């Protein structure tokens with residue numbers, strides 16, 4: 001467990017994940033009935049972009065800082081609103097270097113009856129997570145393995161909600177684990193929304209993940225990817241994806257507006273690309 005998200009907070013991959021997360025929560029919030037979020041690999045909850053970790057990599061400069069430069073087209077900004085408002089709230093509360101991670105964003109979006117379970121195994125990071133969530137009785141931080149948190153919390157009693165799975169991809173078999181655990185959870189709760197984050201370093205690994213999920217008969221999927229055309233010499237991550245199981249019905253249309261604009265704004269080379277692929281939308 002060497003991964004520290006503080007090195008990567010606010011980078012282009014976080015932007016895709018967090019913007020889509022906030023879109024999903026906006027859709028879940030349309031109905032009055034409460035929802036539950038299970039964030040299996042929650043991280044610290046909030047990051048300081050002025051910290052030593054963040055300043056060592058400066059990944060946020062090609063991420064959140066690009067979005068701070070100027071507004072995008074009005075239709076894009078309309079969809080970015082929930083994420084922008086949450087970032088502004090984090091900055092107002094914790095200073096201009098604050099960047100909200102997934103649990104903080106969830107907490108910001110949730111209503112009085114909605115609930116969050118956030119699992120984080122790394123002891124120091126867990127400590128930060130509990131501090132970031134404060135004494136909010138709607139949120140529960142667990143210092144347990146994220147896969148156990150997933151197994152133990154589906155289906156949630158609300159029968160509505162989101163499972164966010166954002167593992168560190170330190171282990172070689174993490175793609176296979178992600179597929180197997182998602183398939184097992186989906187058997188127990190087929191109607192839940194699942195958002196699976198993955199790095200695109202090896203296109204085959206991403207294709208195998210999708211193949212395994214499809215072969216398991218999981219019907220409605222939305223595959224979202226952005227590739228910022230990072231020069232190979234620069235190393236590091238150049239493309240990232242989110243696979244959404246049971247996406248809210250307007251999410252694909254929204255992604256078709258968001259992803260071209262985000263990939264262009266976050267580009268590190270002349271040929272950024274994006275992918276927005278609904279799979280068996282009526283499955």
Ligand SMILES: C[S@@+](CC[C@H](N)C(=O)[O-])C[C@H]1O[C@@H](n2cnc3c(N)ncnc32)[C@H](O)[C@@H]1O
Nearest residue numbers: 005041042043101102120121122145146166168
């Ligand atoms: C990519 S980061 C999470 C970022 C966070 N979801 C966000 O968007 O702000 C992955 C986190 O998983 C934690 N982690 C690693 N192995 C874990 C496990 N088996 N169970 C739960 N958390 C784990 C790491 O310590 C790290 O904080």
